[in-house]
Amino acid sequence: MKNRSIITLLLLMFTLGAVLVGCNFDDSADEVDSDTTTEDGTESESEGVDTETGTEQVLNLSENSEIPTMDSVHAHDGVSFTALTNTTEGLYRLGVEHDAVLAIADDHQPSEDGLVHTFTLRDANWSNGEPVTADDFVYGWQRIFEDTGHYANMFETAKILNATEILNGEKSADELGVEAIDEKTLEVTLSGPNPLLAQNLTFPSFLPQNQEFVESQGDQYALEASNLLFNGPFIMSEWKHDQSWQYKKNPDYWDAEAVKLEEINVFVVKESSTELNLYETNELDRVELSASSVDQYQDDENFSLVDDAEIRFLRFNHNLEDLGNENIRRAIDLGWDKVAHADVILNNGSKPLYGLVPEGFSTSPDDTDFRDLNGAFNQGNYEEAQAFLDEGLKEIGKDSTTISIMSSDDESMMKTAEYLKDQLETNLSGLTVEINVVPFEQRLELEKSIEYGISISSWGPDYIDPMTYLGMWVTEGSANRMGYSNPEFDALIDEINNEQDPAARYEMMLEAEKLLFEDAAIGPAYQVTNAVLQRTNIKDLAYHPSGAEFTFKWAYIE
Template sequence: MGKKMKTQMLLVLMAFVLILSGCNFNSSEGTSSEGTEGEEGKASQVLNVSETADIPTLDSTKAHDGVAFTVLNNVNEGLYRQDENHQPIEALATEHTTNEDETVHTFTLRDSKWSNGEPVTAQDFEYAWKRVMKDASPYNFMFVTASIKNAEAIMNEEKDAEELGVKAVDEKTLEVTLENANPLLESLLTFPTFLPQNQAFVEEQGDQYALEAENILFNGPFKLVDWTHEQGWKYEKNADYWDAEAVKLDAINAYVVKDSTTGVNLYETNKVDRINLSSESVDQYKEDENFDTILEPSLIFLRFNHNHPVLGNKKVRQAVNMAIDKESLTDVILKDGSTALNGVVPKGFFQSPDGEDFRDLNGDFNTGTVEEAQKLFAEGLKEAGATEVTASINISDSDDHKKVAEYLQAQLEENLPGFKLEIKAVPFAQRLEIEKAIEYDISLSSWGPDYSDPMTYLDMWLKGGSANRMDYHNPKLDELVSQARVETDLAKRYDMMLNIEKILLEEDAAIAPLYQDGSAILMRNKIKDLIVHPTGASFSYKWASIEE
């Protein structure tokens, strides 16, 4: 073995040891369920999982990423939560009544407590929801989607946040007024942006609220008892949770593991119970009894800065779409169950009133040969007054993002002469901030559905919307979204949504969809009832357990 190879092996080993020690894997708290027993010979109810990124924030009014949503879903409780079959069930709401036209909803709250012993009240919901609108939360559009009265006017700065249609009638009664009847309301209320907050505690913490485990209150199945940034966090069962009898796990250790090789090593040494596999590991483990692939309704795509002098050209964006062999990306590079996608709404999850899949109805957009891509690219460059373009791609510093970015770099530079792509990898939270500031050329992005309806992929492109993040605007799209939000004829509404996607991709080629995400996982078969949701927060640990 050469000196260079020995040095590389030593560095990998040192990094692995540092991760183990930094995350306290060798402590009694980090013991895996495999081969361990708790009291009276029963399996230890301690689950160990890996996460690819740290939590950016646990402030439910500011959270806008899958990692935070999963944590919030397990440490807090709203009016509704998703059950084992991904359907909304009453959580803190014990009774839900409406007026005749279903525009006024009244919720009666059950007895429950915050982790500081104070009761959870209707005022906690009113305060948190109005705070979402007051502070221009990244997910304030959810209140518009839910049709809550005055939400859109508040977003447009036409009304004050205090005029939002939510009111604490008394400690146990919450009244929510809508602009119009909305059949999606209960599903939307499972989303973390609709969680309550204790006003006195939030204001006492000030700008430190929800940045550390001790700076947040809990009222859900678990409490967060430790959070070491960029290393991991620990949940413990919340004995004061109203439905504590349903919670079987005593603790969950979540470890930030960005390197897939390290993840495999941790699984093989019984330090974690569930990991996502990289493409390099799929062939090795695909016959393992604990191996599985999951096709998810998540979209992986390229955002373009529409202010860029060259990328702002539609033909250039079309050329980028066409120049990428997406099937090879999913089948040869990723190999994790992901599938190529040429639309913004994924396949297999959203059906029309007639039972037809959204993707089948609208077909593929911006597909073509490399030669067609090159022709469009040349025309686009000429229209932009350029002869070549050097662009950077903003990515998270994870293995999968780096692998995808390197593939895109090779494809675009080979298939579009004059295109040079530079890769800029940053921590996950920083990537999101760069996107929000639109300080990028191209950004490798992902979007998981917030609720079970195609609109969750379509209204994110509204002018000035917090999910837009690229200064894209088409007034026709905005108008169609507004119409679809109040349309009660389901067939007409579905046609509107099909046309919204056509505007985004056919008329404007505003983004470049790449693939529908899939996950290749290893999870020990002793882990039971760990619920993976296709929409909203990804995981529910409330019903999970470990068998002997």
């Protein structure tokens, strides 16, 4: 037994060493030396030591997937959003307390009727030394429509003039309500007053782009760190695809004095057990724990449960015969134990979800939580679920059906897929489940083209308002990605977008959610809570409920 233990320990050490080499942990310090030169030819101090405190200002993090894109026109995921908003800056950014704070804009003056907004830009430069101008915003915003950007609908949400007409093909991108008055003055015209405009403008789709640089790169733009320009608190100094990327403090950032971190290393680590090993060996400073590790660490001083506004849900392909049937969708939503899934399978504080808008995210004008007002939808027992399935199968003329559940290849998603398969096949007679595991980026593309049966999907809010969840489901909306359509729902969303009375608007949003569940349009699964180990000397690392997950600008190592 003793000799076998020694051999086992040696094998474990060898395996961990191999993992570290594969993730480039073994040589990251060698690759980052004091003579590092940025893409624009400037030298940066990369020892990462705070000259005042002597503390090394280096942060090591992980993500479970590669960055899908660094082009703000096409970004549509949290990993890309975090990378973009820490290296590129728009008119506003989210502050430590998640409020919208002026960024490249030094001043914002709305007209008396709230329709015309004039932004004065501060002196700021791109990483090639060129100034950030109003034309960069005009170009970046118009390009989203010209290049079929994923989040063009955010301009409609923000009520930018003519955004709806451009999306409908009735007007051209150059008619968008944005104009460069001069190099430092940007004028934005709205179709109606929007009290959420500043918050909307923190979203990555509203980032500027330097036209000359983008066009000079052609189809290589944003594919590598060298094919990018930066104007934010950090530059991306290195990007090893599917392995790691590195940020360094941008010495030419307009607010560089506020930035304490000198270097941030982000490693792609798909297995939570590997992440934990790297944390324990001081290679990572923050990790999210899997279910199997929570009990072990819940008394650790670095442990905390961090509530999130991200939801996980079942996205049904309404174009398929079986999943296009409301009764079959409702049966699947009822046919599994969401409480046991959250408490046992996830075991990280996540909560079972019986609606679309998560709890603790939004309150009404009279300060009541949205979830409390609308309650829970589609709760019942397995007998009711079986009755719905039987009726649905009868309606499509079948005795049984086989569905495919698509999951991305991170641990929690795969565990959810396996649990769903077991639960649905156990609880529902006549239903067979196949699991299709794909990389995260491929899952996004398959959802976009609606080439799946059921997708275990996720949604993090783009801004702090229930419409960030409700607005997804309009017919042919870019976030719909499942072929759902209800003209009554579409009309209600349009009314919400034009309602100025806060109380009336809130009532409409409650009704919109009810309509979705009358249709059994989606199958909510759980609201994310993260069981986190984060070293206590990390301060002011902003973890946002909407848009980009993290802001590093104000973070520092104590």
